[in-house]
Amino acid sequence: MGFVCSGDDSFKIPKDLAKQYEFPKCYFNKENLLELSISLKEFNKDSFFKLPFCNTLEIEALGGKIVLGDGISSPRSKEYAFKSLEELKDNLSKWKNVELKSERIDLFKDLVKFLSLDNNKIVFSVQGSFTIICSLIDPKIFYKLSMKNPEEAENILKLVEDIIIRFAKSLIDVGVNIISYGDVMGLKSIVGKRVYDKLSAFSMIRVIKELIFYNNNINIHLCGKMSNELIQYEYAKLHEIEVNDYKSYGDALLNLNIYNKIIGLRCINTTNRPMNTKYIYELILN
Incomplete structure (x- = not known):
């Protein structure tokens, strides 16, 4: 069983x-975010509430320069916030043992608490460390x-990993059930075999x-x-979990x-799509 991204x-x-x-005012309004999350779930006929409507939340909090967009176009990076590795490392070091915070992170945590x-x-x-x-x-x-x-690249990666881990744990603490985790910029198809x-x-x-x-x-x-x-x-093994006959x-x-x-082996954004198999695919790390 493989996966092909459409x-x-x-x-x-x-x-x-x-x-x-x-937009972008909606991204900073608790009532709008609640209404939008409910409307999206109903519109998509989904089983889950899916947050945070973007892939930039951590990047914004870490000083990234983001264009929030108009709702139809998603938030995205506008330009690179740091010119040198020294600047980047200095900024990341400030977050060591400190919980990642921003106005939007606080709003989404409040939303998770309310929904849960x-x-x-x-x-x-x-988002993953390379991304x-x-x-x-x-x-x-x-x-x-x-x-x-x-070795120095790994030092920087570990600074980011520490931020990611504490951020994700704080989300779990307020009621998140599934952490959807991806690191597109760290894929072997992007970085090559040696860096991967x-x-x-x-x-x-x-x-x-x-x-x-x-x-x-x-x-x-x-x-x-x-x-x-x-x-x-060969960093993980596949285990098939047989499930009942569910529609989606x-x-x-x-x-x-x-x-x-x-x-894994399926996109989390396809939860409203037909099951098409009797298995959910579990990864067991080697």
Whole structure:
């Protein structure tokens, strides 16, 4: 069983919904965020609330320069916040042993708390270390360091991993049920075999291992491409979990009733799509 990314599974706010809100102000309004999250779940006929409607939350908090967009176009990096590795490392070091915070992070945590009061199931997307770094500084600078001085690159990666882990744990603490974890910029197809085997695969694994047993009610859902590479290049084994005849992938996940699992080989944004198989795919790290 492999995974092929169709390229059209990324999170999008439908135009008809986006037009009902004033962006980017909506991203900073608790009532708007609640209304939008409910509308999206209903519109998509989904089993889960999916947050935070973007892939830039951590990057913004770390000083990234972001264009928030108009709802139809998603938030994205505008330019690199740091010109040198020294600047980047100095900034990341400020967050050592400090919980990642921003106005938008606080709003989304409040939203998770509110939604979880009614036992709603919540998926929250968290970005990986390479993806965060390559949104803060020109990727060529970091990839060059990864080739020439992998030990120093690993030091920077571990600073980011520490931030990611504490951030994800804080989300679990307020009621998130599934952490959706991806690190697109660290894929072997992007960084090449040498950097993948030396750095990025191990960075992914370190984060996953820290989160998977954080509490007894959490699962980690990996990006389909990321999980496929971890299996393909023998960092993990595939275990098929047989499930009942559910109509959608989301219903199957919702009724899994087993926890502390690393799930993959499918995109989390397809939870409203037909199941098309009797298995959920678990990864067991080697």
